[in-house]
Amino acid sequence: MPREQGRKFIAQNKKARHDYSILDTYEVGLVLTGTEVKSLRAGRASLVDGFATVDDGEVWLQHVHIPEYTEGTWNNHTPRRKRKILMHRSEIEKLIGKTKEGGLTLVPLDLYFKDGKVKATLALAKGKKTYDKRQDLAERDSRREMERAFGRYVKGRR
Template identity: 50%
Template sequence: MARESTKLIANNKKARFDFFIEETFEAGVVLHGTEVKSLRMGKCSVKESFIRAEKGEIFVYNMHISPYEKGNIFNKDPLRVKKLLLHKYEINKIMGQIAQKGYTIVPLTVYFKGSLVKMEVGLARGKKLFDKRQDIAKKDQRREAEKDFKVKNL
């Protein structure tokens, strides 16, 4: 069997900066035809999006998929609410964790897996300001080390 290819469509870098990602899940996204065509062209943003669990189902809000140019009347609202497809036990696990204080679900990446559109969803805990400062300091140290390494190897 051939290995399924994955093609990244959109990434949410801010989520990893603002949250500690405890666990990740792969969820399918319910879309309409012109939305998929627009995603194939890479026109998607998950920066402002968030996820809510309602009545045993999980939905993503504010995920912007630009209208397909050739779609005319078949285009849907770019910011419409989209349902995420997860197994029942995954939904129950997520809802149990959200009931705890400080946990939330955040969209991390949107990608094609074969011909299907998938979203990587993270179970996350919010960071405090000092945690963010530590991340920035680590990033600066790593950048300096790479710079020194590059200079020494010239």
Template identity: 50%
Template sequence: MKEKPRNQVATNRKASHDYNIGETYEAGLVLTGTEIKSVRAGKINLKDGFAQLRQGELWLENVHISPYEAGNQFNHDPLRNRKLLLHKRELAKLAGIVKDKGVTVVPLKVYLKHGFAKVLIGVATGKHEYDKRETIKRREQNRELQRVLKNNF
């Protein structure tokens, strides 16, 4: 099994199964004090998360960050919406892309960079059921091929 990089906190493995991922962007994540402590501890779930443009700002929704265990009354709401930080031209480009029907923005990874939490977001279009089965079939064929090559050499 592959080990995750040292600074990577969470990945959304379901995103690549459910969506075709196009362009990706690195966005900053606005967090409170107890949220960043929970993120550093790896207590974040991206599974059902998505990003939405509202009034020229990008918001990360439906991402669960568990309350910090030693946080007392200053703890946060686990499912609150969090603002994503992007450059203005990146936001304008995303706004043009997301206008199309069937296109959404999903979080792919959360990682720490120079002490700050960053989110890798991707522009995604939904897969049909037959596309998902094709992806699974291709992955199994590649595994079988790697297994055969490993045994031969």
């Protein structure tokens, strides 16, 4: 049986990019049970309320919802349990320093399979204020309107 190659996305946290300014991203591994992996292979997960914390030199992913595996038996996993994140020690040390500064948080952006293993993209992020969100929306709308006008100009419709 050939090994899985490439990336297969499971879930994305689109709201995180709206609510936070992304400063840095890390590709991390997760410690999961067998039923969690099987549930993820079915493409079921939610990152909406998820965040990561650093406790005693280890990084933990919390409030990420991976539903119970439908074919699982009595040893099925709990959907919102704390999951350990696998990172290099040097990266963890940097994260400890940056999260202690204040105002910064760790947010999962997406979950995916990479060469058969479950990976996540973890972002070091700063929360946006309401006016920042409004400004980003206005900027995106104006950019879109300029592209439309340019497209009409190119096509000769003015």
